[in-house]
Amino acid sequence: xxxxxxxxxxxxxxxxxxxxxxxxxxxxxxxxxxxxxxxxxxxxxxxxxxxxxxxxxxxxxxxxxxxxxxxxxxxxxxxxxxxxxxxxxxxxxxxxxxxxxxxxxxxxxxxx
Amino acid sequence: xxxxxxxxxxxxxxxxxxxxxxxxxxxxxxxxxxxxxxxxxxxxxxxxxxxxxxxxxxxxxxxxxxxxxxxxxxxxxxxxxxxxxxxxxxxxxxxxxxxxxxxxxxxxxxxx
Numbered sequence: 001x002x003x004x005x006x007x008x009x010x011x012x013x014x015x016x017x018x019x020x021x022x023x024x025x026x027x028x029x030x031x032x033x034x035x036x037x038x039x040x041x042x043x044x045x046x047x048x049x050x051x052x053x054x055x056x057x058x059x060x061x062x063x064x065x066x067x068x069x070x071x072x073x074x075x076x077x078x079x080x081x082x083x084x085x086x087x088x089x090x091x092x093x094x095x096x097x098x099x100x101x102x103x104x105x106x107x108x109x110x111x112x
Numbered sequence: 113x114x115x116x117x118x119x120x121x122x123x124x125x126x127x128x129x130x131x132x133x134x135x136x137x138x139x140x141x142x143x144x145x146x147x148x149x150x151x152x153x154x155x156x157x158x159x160x161x162x163x164x165x166x167x168x169x170x171x172x173x174x175x176x177x178x179x180x181x182x183x184x185x186x187x188x189x190x191x192x193x194x195x196x197x198x199x200x201x202x203x204x205x206x207x208x209x210x211x212x213x214x215x216x217x218x219x220x221x222x223x224x
Contacts, residue, residue, distance in 0.1 A: 020123075026198075032210070034212055037181060039215075040217070041220070042156065042217050043116070043118075043202050043203075043204075043215035043217045043218045044202070044215045045167050045215070046212045046213065046214055046215075049212050055164075090152055093210075097210075099157040099160065099170070100157070100213065102154035102155055103154060104153065104154050105152075105154060110137075
């Protein structure tokens with residue numbers, strides 16, 4: 001059973017608009033969440049993270065929101081750029097010393 | 113510097129061959145990881161090393177043998193692999209087990 005779910009396999013957005021990528025999780029013990037971006041034939045690149053004690057973390061164009069009661073997090077990219085086109089993975093950790101659990105990814109396409 | 117390097121970039125091997133994948137980081141990270149990623153799937157954790165000791169083995173077959181010679185290096189020795197082991201093998205490192213992981217570009221392995 002998937003503990004981290006990214007229900008939208010793909011998302012298309014126009015350049016300059018907001019991209020919102022969503023992620024749901026089932027395990028209330030998860031304490032740390034991360035977003036990674038992956039281009040074809042490359043390893044995932046760490047984007048941004050959030051601890052379960054926070055509800056928002058911002059870094060430049062990227063903002064992650066966490067709603068613990070809904071077990072939901074989202075990544076907002078504003079403004080979206082064509083170079084943001086990639087696969088975005090949500091990941092969660094169940095405590096120090098445990099492995100990251102990844103969602104299946106969402107492919108973002110930003111058109112100019 | 114947030115670089116994790118992996119060699120080789122591509123590897124083709126027969127089922128009777130013995131080969132090794134190499135990973136290196138110079139960020140002073142004390143945790144290192146091996147992941148396997150099949151097409152259109154998220155990365156799957158294989159092994160975790162913390163302070164050069166194996167701390168997690170996710171029930172990986174013995175034909176995969178990890179080795180951590182020192183805090184900067186991580187190897188994955190391969191022997192008698194099967195065609196279904198063909199995948200992208202990713203190495204990652206992190207400051208500790210509780211922090212974000214940085215991934216290398218991966219080794220694309222094909223088993224014939």
